[in-house]
Amino acid sequence: xxxxxxxxxxxxxxxxxxxxxxxxxxxxxxxxxxxxxxxxxxxxxxxxxxxxxxxxxxxxxxxxxxxxxxxxxxxxxxxxxxxxxxxxxxxxxxxxxxxxxxxxxxxxxxxxxxxxxxxxxxxxxxxxxxxxxxxxxxxxxxxxxxxxxxxxxxxxxxxxxxxxxxxxxxxxxxxxxxxxxxxxxxxxxxxxxxxxxxxxxxxxxxxxxxxxxxxxxxxxxxxxxxxxxxxxxxxxxxxxxxxxxxxxxxxxxxxxxxxx
Amino acid sequence: xxxxxxxxxxxxxxxxxxxxxxxxxxxxxxxxxxxxxxxxxxxxxxxxxxxxxxxxxxxxxxxxxxxxxxxxxxxxxxxxxxxxxxxxxxxxxxxxxxxxxxxxxxxxxxxxxxxxxxxxxxxxxxxxxxxxxxxxxxxxxxxxxxxxxxxxxxxxxxxxxxxxxxxxxxxxxxxxxxxxxxxxxxxxxxxxxxxxxxxxxxxxxxxxxxxxxxxxxxxxxxxxxxxxxxxxxxxxxxxxxxxxxxxxxxxxxxxxxxxxxxxxxxxxxxxxxxxxxxxxxxxxxxxxxxxxxxxxxxxxxxxxxxxxxxxxxxxxxxxxxxxxxxxxxxx
Numbered sequence: 165x166x167x168x169x170x171x172x173x174x175x176x177x178x179x180x181x182x183x184x185x186x187x188x189x190x191x192x193x194x195x196x197x198x199x200x201x202x203x204x205x206x207x208x209x210x211x212x213x214x215x216x217x218x219x220x221x222x223x224x225x226x227x228x229x230x231x232x233x234x235x236x237x238x239x240x241x242x243x244x245x246x247x248x249x250x251x252x253x254x255x256x257x258x259x260x261x262x263x264x265x266x267x268x269x270x271x272x273x274x275x276x277x278x279x280x281x282x283x284x285x286x287x288x289x290x291x292x293x294x295x296x297x298x299x300x301x302x303x304x305x306x307x308x309x310x311x312x313x314x315x316x317x318x319x320x321x322x323x324x325x326x327x328x329x330x331x332x333x334x335x336x337x338x339x340x341x342x343x344x345x346x347x348x349x350x351x352x353x354x355x356x357x358x359x360x361x362x363x364x365x366x367x368x369x370x371x372x373x374x375x376x377x378x379x380x381x382x383x384x385x386x387x388x389x390x391x392x393x394x395x396x397x398x399x400x401x402x403x404x405x406x407x408x409x410x411x412x413x414x415x416x417x418x419x420x421x422x423x424x
Numbered sequence: 425x426x427x428x429x430x431x432x433x434x435x436x437x438x439x440x441x442x443x444x445x446x447x448x449x450x451x452x453x454x455x456x457x458x459x460x461x462x463x464x465x466x467x468x469x470x471x472x473x474x475x476x477x478x479x480x481x482x483x484x485x486x487x488x489x490x491x492x493x494x495x496x497x498x499x500x501x502x503x504x505x506x507x508x509x510x511x512x513x514x515x516x517x518x519x520x521x522x523x524x525x526x527x528x529x530x531x532x533x534x535x536x537x538x539x540x541x542x543x544x545x546x547x548x549x550x551x552x553x554x555x556x557x558x559x560x561x562x563x564x565x566x567x568x569x570x571x572x573x574x575x576x577x578x579x580x581x582x583x584x585x586x587x588x589x590x591x592x593x594x595x596x597x598x599x600x601x602x603x604x605x606x607x608x609x610x611x612x613x614x615x616x617x618x619x620x621x622x623x624x625x626x627x628x629x630x631x632x633x634x635x636x637x638x639x640x641x642x643x644x645x646x647x648x649x650x651x652x653x654x655x656x657x658x659x660x661x662x663x664x665x666x667x668x669x670x671x672x673x674x675x676x677x678x679x680x681x682x683x684x685x686x687x688x689x690x691x692x693x694x695x696x697x698x699x700x701x702x703x704x705x706x707x708x709x710x711x712x713x714x715x716x717x718x719x720x721x722x723x724x725x726x727x728x729x730x731x732x733x734x735x736x737x738x739x740x741x742x743x744x745x746x747x748x749x750x751x752x753x754x755x
Contacts, residue, residue: 220621246623258621260614271611274604276623281426281604324622 173198173359174219174250174328179228181211181218188214190383191228196328201350201360203374203391207404211383212363213255216330220252221245232328246276251326253317255333255363259305266292266301269319276324284323291322295349311342318349329353330361335369347372367395379403425603434681435598441685442591449583457579461651463692464586465644466672470684471593472640473669475633478679479606481613482630483535486542487669489526489549490519490638492660494645496553499566499655508571512585512646519642520635527634531627543666550661565656568649582651589647593640597681600636609633610679671714677724687724 172195181189189211196202204212217223219230221242230237237245251272260268266285269292273284292298295315300308305316314334321329331350335343343366350373354360364370370377370391377394379387381403387394394400445464449457469487476484497518501511530541553560560566571578600606608629611619620626649655668691676687694713698706 222617222621241625242620243623243625246621252621254618254621258615258618260611260618262614263610271607271619271624272622274607274622281607320622 170197172196173233175231176215176219177229177231179215179218179230180226181214181223182226187383189218192380192383192385194378194385194388196359196361198327198359199354199357200376201354201362201374203370203377204361204363204380205365205370205377206380206386210380210403212380213332214383215380216252216332216361216363219245219330220250243275246324247278249276249325249327250330251276251321251324251328252330253314253321253332253334255336257310257313257317259308259313259316259320261304261306263305264302265297265305265308265316265319268305268316269323272320272323273325276326278325287325288319288323291319294322294352295319296345311338314338314346315349318346318353322353326358328359328361330363332363333365334362335364335366343369371395425599427602431598431602438591438594438598438682438685442587442594445587446584449580449587454575454579457576457583459692461579461583461586463688464583464590465648466669466692467590467685467688468586468593468640468644469665469669470673470676470688471590471597472637472644474597474673474678474680474684475600475609475637477670478673478683479600479609479613480630480633481679482531482634483539483670484542484634484637485539485666485670486526486530486545487641488661488663488666489542489545490523490641491645491648491665492546492549492553492657493522494519494642495649495655495660496560496566496645497642498646498649499568500559502568502650503566508650511650512643515646515649516639516643519638519640519645522642523635523638524631527631527638531630531634543663546661546663546666550657553657553660560657563657565654565659568653568655570653571650582647585647586644586651589640589643594681594685596636596640597684600633601681605629605632613679671718674718675714675724680724683724 174196176192176194178191178193179189180187180191192211192215204215206212214223218225219237221237221240221244225238228238232245232248232250235248237248237250240248260271263271266288269288270284273279273287273291274281277284277287279287289298289301292301295318297312297315297319300312305313308316314337318331318334334350335346338346347369350360350362360373362370362373364373374391376389377387377391378385379394379397379400381399386399386403387397389397445460449460452460469491472490473484473487476482494515497515498511501514502508506514526545530538530545533541554563556562557564571581573581600609608619608624611622611624612626612629616626645660649660652659672687672691673684674687675690676685677683695710698710698713702709
């Protein structure tokens, strides 16, 4: 899958967000194209989750514009953005705890997936099968183990029929085989033509998923490009490991700072 | 809307209860008619509260605000010479408008803050009705024209009116329970943030439920005012009632179709029983029973899981299991 040189599905134009004088997101301009998987990385506090919150309408912008399929989203509320086809998962999972797994997914299908009540059930069962949660469908969401709760978030977002899916650390806290499973699932979702933005700390996951990586630091985009190039960018190394290491790396070509 | 067999069953049971009530009104004397009218009124208020407090999970203590608004709207309209049905319509409309105006700010609050905010509206409206003498007659109240006809006929008329409103509340509850609106309210109760992320217009849903609930309460207030033919601030905006209603729904089961009815009947019977046998201690004993029921049966008197109750009883009889070895990991 290559990045199509067509017009972007989602475009951020000089997006900023200021919290009490701190620029959590600082004039970020980005383009996302249909069907690509983009990695969004950066040290803790870089503004990755804030950026997702801005796109999903959860936090209003201080300045800038977000254009989704030719329309500006800055005046839209979170629910209209969700209905228009942008789904997200939360770093800390947010299930409807006392509802069953099936009901959780049905909720996604009804309101954002534009389904009738009956249709929504079929749609939910389909996305539960896709995420391999069918056998747990009648269990209350609160009783799921962490890996399954993360999958439930995925199933719920899938049922929303999104064109863009933003995954905020879906792999945090999972073991290695669970991560492999999750990576396969994300790839299968992208194969359906859904644009995926993954926030991720595990480089192994980023390199196996993303064709393109965006690196944020102190609220700004410091590097952007194909995955292997970005990991050799001295600005990225500086953001993660500090200035001194970046200088040492620039002198020696044998040093590979970020494991690929 | 999903109308499955279980819902059809509930609908039939409900219609039988209402049909039975209507048929009984032909043979009952006036005293029992009065008791049943009060019961029907409490059920309307319970069903109305259940939409906001049960399905949506917002602990409203403002039931009586809308009840009082309805009562005053009815009284004022009838004194102005409007026919009784027009006055009831005015009561419902006034309730809708007030619920919308109060809901817009109040529904931005949550939990305890929302509860305090709603109870404040009762106090404020009572003070307004006390002091705005040109409109409400102040503390003196309003005398409403008495309905013509024999006491039995009038009693039956108001009973059937209240029963009809209770039927409407019941049907509204069934529709809410089975449609995307009610499902959305349940999502909001669990997690508002997640609800808006799956595309639910959270604020619109909350205001709609609040207005729907307000209309039912104020219509009940309107019928009540016509029935007693006299309203005053402390009767229309009664703080005890505003607290009793949530208690009744808790007793019966929150967020269920029949919870409000069961809770209402249970509470009225319990109250009568305590009054009859413990006249000196009635409020204390009633309070203790309520606390015990809510503490031990959080999902209501009919929400007991009988299988787990049996299990619990069996467990009590078995000897204590041997202490687990904490060194070797559990199999």
